[in-house]
Amino acid sequence: MRTVSEQPSRVNVSVQPGDFDVAALQQALLGGEAEEGAVATFTGYVRDQRADKSLQALELEHYPGMTEASIGAIIEQARQRWPIHAATVVHRVGRLQPGERIVWVGVASGHRAAAFEACEFIMDYLKTRAPFWKKEHALEGAAWVEARDSDVRRARRWSRGEEP
């Protein structure tokens, strides 16, 4: 009998300035042996959260090396919890415009429950553990985005063993 952690899985992490092709990323999650019954994906976009809708650009800083390793560690944690066959995380850095894609998470698994949950877990942990920092640029100046308690609470659900 195989345990979850012994299953091979394909992991792909990219931190990049450029945009990405969602369809190509999703296709690449499939191993070609028709064993994936489910692919769950998440796409995050740059959102203008300002009341006056004055956001001109979002600037993303990261810690080269540590950021990629942190995401890899998060995927490994997901792999220990769910029988996932493949996982990809792409996160953009640099200067992005409102409406642009910023992050993509895709998980392939045999069944939908594992794919959905692992995808959400990876995203929740990425938001609270991977070293990225956002700075908002608006007409009146620039300001660093504050970390949100609601993101921390979402991530903590997974360590309490609760269902989402």
Place this chain on the structure above:
Amino acid sequence: MLTVRFFARLRETLDCAALQLPWQEDLTDLRALEALLCERGGETWRQALAEDNVLRAVNQVVVNGNPSLRDGDEVAFFPPVTGG
């Protein structure tokens, strides 16, 4: 040699992305390094590094408490993360 890196708001406050310090025997742990940085940098550094929410990483792994340091280590200070 120790490499020390700062990110985001902290990098801007300190006007420093990275610095290198020659290894010295009394840099035995993270607190000793912070004391040295504050001594060199003055009040701005003292206040910035004393912020409650500053995170610390040694060799690109987040640490708590006061881990010991070794020659060649990379230490980083940064605010809470806001990616995704």
